[in-house]
Amino acid sequence: MTAPEIPPAPSTPPAGRALPVRRPDGIPPEAEGKVNLLDLTPAEAERVLREFAAEQGQPAYRATQVVPRLWQRPVRSFDEITDLPAAFRAALAERFALPRLQLVAHQRSSDGTRKFLFRLADGQAIETVAIPDRDRLTFCISSQAGCALKCSFCATGVMGFQRNLHVFEIAGQVRELALLDEDPVRATNIVFMGMGEPLMNWKAVDPTLTILNAPNGFGIGARHITVSTVGVLPGIVALGERPEQFRLAISIHAPTDALRGELMPVNVKYPLADVIAAAATFDRRVTFEYVMLGGVNDRAEHAMELARLARECRAFVNLIPLHPGGAMGFTPTPADRIVRFAESMRGRGVEVAVRKSRGVDIAAACGQLRVERLGRRAPRSAEDDRDVQVA
Numbered sequence: 001m002t003a004p005e006i007p008p009a010p011s012t013p014p015a016g017r018a019l020p021v022r023r024p025d026g027i028p029p030e031a032e033g034k035v036n037l038l039d040l041t042p043a044e045a046e047r048v049l050r051e052f053a054a055e056q057g058q059p060a061y062r063a064t065q066v067v068p069r070l071w072q073r074p075v076r077s078f079d080e081i082t083d084l085p086a087a088f089r090a091a092l093a094e095r096f097a098l099p100r101l102q103l104v105a106h107q108r109s110s111d112g113t114r115k116f117l118f119r120l121a122d123g124q125a126i127e128t129v130a131i132p133d134r135d136r137l138t139f140c141i142s143s144q145a146g147c148a149l150k151c152s153f154c155a156t157g158v159m160g161f162q163r164n165l166h167v168f169e170i171a172g173q174v175r176e177l178a179l180l181d182e183d184p185v186r187a188t189n190i191v192f193m194g195m196g197e198p199l200m201n202w203k204a205v206d207p208t209l210t211i212l213n214a215p216n217g218f219g220i221g222a223r224h225i226t227v228s229t230v231g232v233l234p235g236i237v238a239l240g241e242r243p244e245q246f247r248l249a250i251s252i253h254a255p256t257d258a259l260r261g262e263l264m265p266v267n268v269k270y271p272l273a274d275v276i277a278a279a280a281t282f283d284r285r286v287t288f289e290y291v292m293l294g295g296v297n298d299r300a301e302h303a304m305e306l307a308r309l310a311r312e313c314r315a316f317v318n319l320i321p322l323h324p325g326g327a328m329g330f331t332p333t334p335a336d337r338i339v340r341f342a343e344s345m346r347g348r349g350v351e352v353a354v355r356k357s358r359g360v361d362i363a364a365a366c367g368q369l370r371v372e373r374l375g376r377r378a379p380r381s382a383e384d385d386r387d388v389q390v391a
Ligand code: SAH
Pocket: 151, 153, 154, 155, 192, 193, 194, 195, 196, 197, 198, 228, 229, 230, 249, 250, 251, 289, 290, 291, 320, 321, 322, 323, 324, 325, 326, 327, 365, 366
């Protein structure tokens, strides 16, 4: 069942309505000239709010009243913080911004998976998926608009890189789902497996991790937050240096440089041996992601080679059925073959899980909804772009 509940914004505005101004930097007009509290960690927000309270002749505890309303029990505007004096609320709104992301599409899968498309101030669109599983609700969030990596089976790769997301746009996805008018949802788990390569936007992902984890942020345990990467080495080091137990998933997808290079052009820059070495020195256990591509990376010898790599760095392996509708030219590995692949690896002492494909009926794999709704706009060249920031 595909049930778009909120239609996409019309491409041509109705007569008489001003054309929306496209902001090249993604900063919404309402945030211009103001301090964007949603780009700050809770500790930074607390500090600027304390200074502001002092300036306004208000007690310092006003800051402690506002901070939990950014993420923990979020509000749409300062006006909703009704335990503050009205004049102080008005003063806050003059100095600070709480920019929203515009929800333009919402689909619900028959398996309960929900997919959201947000439009940003510069017209970019990003996706967020909420995946229920027993008592968990995992949000799959985006860290970039588009992606520079061009993995051959991935829909986001096809659209190319557009720009890095700001902190308020990454953490904002989680905030917006807690603010839905209908059926708001709170994440128990977060995976950075939406659009983009999180470790090529470390400048924004680093503070976002703090917001997700902080008790006065979303309060999600670090072990419940997974950063997924193709193996951006400086980013892996930066993540490993964080004291919290954030999890690392590495998209391996092929056990040899020759095959991995074909599927993932980034393998030239970060070859398999270096990625495995980084995984081995990462001080927490890592997960390998391995998308099963029929007739490509699913033969018996691939299982053997993958098992050897996994043992080398004590990795847990997730076998992922190919989500149909990514890039063209691939077919999923049949289910019985995936099971045999997994058994072969288990026989070699590797822990393996076969993931369920979720939200197949709503095109929930990386980048698919955006491609459906927006078509394929021309990518910008990542190399020329000072936005592409590695760790
Ligand atoms: N750039 C990061 C995170 C985004 S993609 C990374 O590559 O890890 C998150 C995961 O979804 C990756 O493992 C990616 O390979 C996988 N993926 C992309 N397209 C897919 C598809 N069509 N079917 C199944 N998994 C897919």
